[in-house]
Amino acid sequence: MKIAIIGGGASGIAAAIYAKRNNEKNSVTVFERSDRVLRKLLATGNGRCNLSNEYISPDNYFSHTPDVVSKILSAFTPNEERLFFESIGLLLCSEDDRIYPYSKRANAVSDALRHECERLGVNIRTNSFISKIEEKGEKFVILGEVFDKVVISCGGFSAPSFGTDGNSFTLLKSLGHTITKTSYALSPVKVYENVKSLKGIRTNATVTLIDNGERVRQEQGELQLTDYGLSGIAVMQLSRLCKDGSIIEIDLMSVFSKEKLVEFLLTRKENFPHLKADDFLTGIMHKTLAQYILARCNINANIPAENLLKKDICALAQEIKALSFKVKSVIGKEQSQATCGGALLSEFDTETLESKKVKNLYCIGEALDCVGDCGGYNLHWAWNTAYITGKNL
Numbered sequence: 001m002k003i004a005i006i007g008g009g010a011s012g013i014a015a016a017i018y019a020k021r022n023n024e025k026n027s028v029t030v031f032e033r034s035d036r037v038l039r040k041l042l043a044t045g046n047g048r049c050n051l052s053n054e055y056i057s058p059d060n061y062f063s064h065t066p067d068v069v070s071k072i073l074s075a076f077t078p079n080e081e082r083l084f085f086e087s088i089g090l091l092l093c094s095e096d097d098r099i100y101p102y103s104k105r106a107n108a109v110s111d112a113l114r115h116e117c118e119r120l121g122v123n124i125r126t127n128s129f130i131s132k133i134e135e136k137g138e139k140f141v142i143l144g145e146v147f148d149k150v151v152i153s154c155g156g157f158s159a160p161s162f163g164t165d166g167n168s169f170t171l172l173k174s175l176g177h178t179i180t181k182t183s184y185a186l187s188p189v190k191v192y193e194n195v196k197s198l199k200g201i202r203t204n205a206t207v208t209l210i211d212n213g214e215r216v217r218q219e220q221g222e223l224q225l226t227d228y229g230l231s232g233i234a235v236m237q238l239s240r241l242c243k244d245g246s247i248i249e250i251d252l253m254s255v256f257s258k259e260k261l262v263e264f265l266l267t268r269k270e271n272f273p274h275l276k277a278d279d280f281l282t283g284i285m286h287k288t289l290a291q292y293i294l295a296r297c298n299i300n301a302n303i304p305a306e307n308l309l310k311k312d313i314c315a316l317a318q319e320i321k322a323l324s325f326k327v328k329s330v331i332g333k334e335q336s337q338a339t340c341g342g343a344l345l346s347e348f349d350t351e352t353l354e355s356k357k358v359k360n361l362y363c364i365g366e367a368l369d370c371v372g373d374c375g376g377y378n379l380h381w382a383w384n385t386a387y388i389t390g391k392n393l
């Protein structure tokens, strides 16, 4: 059986390994447009590769066909995943439920995958961009060569510098598949307010997305401020749902209720009457952020803390608990870590991910209409879908 895998990313390489293990007589060729496979994997998790999560649930994914996602997720057990990494010699560890290679180095994962491909005799052709898949009866012609089966694993349209520019969708469309509405997920967000002075600040926060007055989703985690807006895991998790005009509300001190925070600040005023207002919040939070909040409350930075009125204290508590920004846009393309939308899952058999439209055609990974949260969910999806297809090839 001659198998072509289009795209040498996480899902394509894992599928090649499964296909070869499944039947050593399978001839498996991975076509990769870049000069090496798994380039994106090296950048994941800030170079540490958060390759999965201890708790995988359909709730961590978004798709236009959530039932299909549930079925696919249930077919790949945590034990199956652990066995796969063990079988390529990769030791794992976890931190806050996120699973990493023990060395916390993404190249440990890419090297282990590449070595297993070499051992199994997977044929890897780099610098091979596939722009056309020609159907010939139940077979396919790719770069003049005939294949029995083709797996499309060329990702979505996020981070095009890693070779993923959405051409997978063009290929799939040319073969008769439906591509759902696509947008950028796991991205930073641009806001209308001028936040230039806050660039570089990182803090933990509870972040809530509000759309038309409705609290749509809340996340807790790292918040990063940039010269154009907001980033960090907590904001990236919400970005898929952000629209022009949505409000992002930040609680910088979720350990306090607003009432308790007012009490705390009033006591602080008693204890530190000599502090200038400018320094009143120093020691509680980043100084520049404290000054920004003071300015938003129209409080004169030069008055002593003892002159702060109860209404000033209440205004500070309000801003600290609900610092809000108006979303202008989601910063996509290179800064987005995953694509929302893709090949409509109901057009594929859930047991194998074979196309219901074109026999012997398969699609796996991010090219499918399913996107996960931050936390290893997207790479889990890549291994999961590779397993389903690979073990059936």
Ligand SMILES: Cc1cc2nc3c(=O)[nH]c(=O)nc-3n(C[C@H](O)[C@H](O)[C@H](O)COP(=O)(O)OP(=O)(O)OC[C@H]3O[C@@H](n4cnc5c(N)ncnc54)[C@H](O)[C@@H]3O)c2cc1C
Pocket: 006, 007, 008, 009, 010, 011, 012, 031, 032, 033, 034, 037, 038, 039, 040, 041, 043, 044, 045, 046, 049, 050, 051, 052, 128, 129, 130, 131, 153, 154, 155, 156, 158, 159, 162, 163, 164, 165, 167, 168, 336, 337, 338, 364, 365, 366, 367, 375, 376, 377, 378, 379, 380, 382
């Ligand atoms: C900066 C960054 C950090 C991330 N961190 C994490 C993380 O820590 N944890 C997590 O779970 N997810 C993370 N992700 C998301 C995760 O990397 C992807 O969801 C995952 O790699 C998708 O796997 P894939 O195999 O579907 O596609 P990809 O890994 O994107 O691979 C697709 C491959 O196909 C190739 N290709 C494309 N078109 C063609 C063509 N026509 N012909 C030949 N080759 C082609 C591309 O060059 C690429 O190598 C991150 C993403 C980015 C950008």
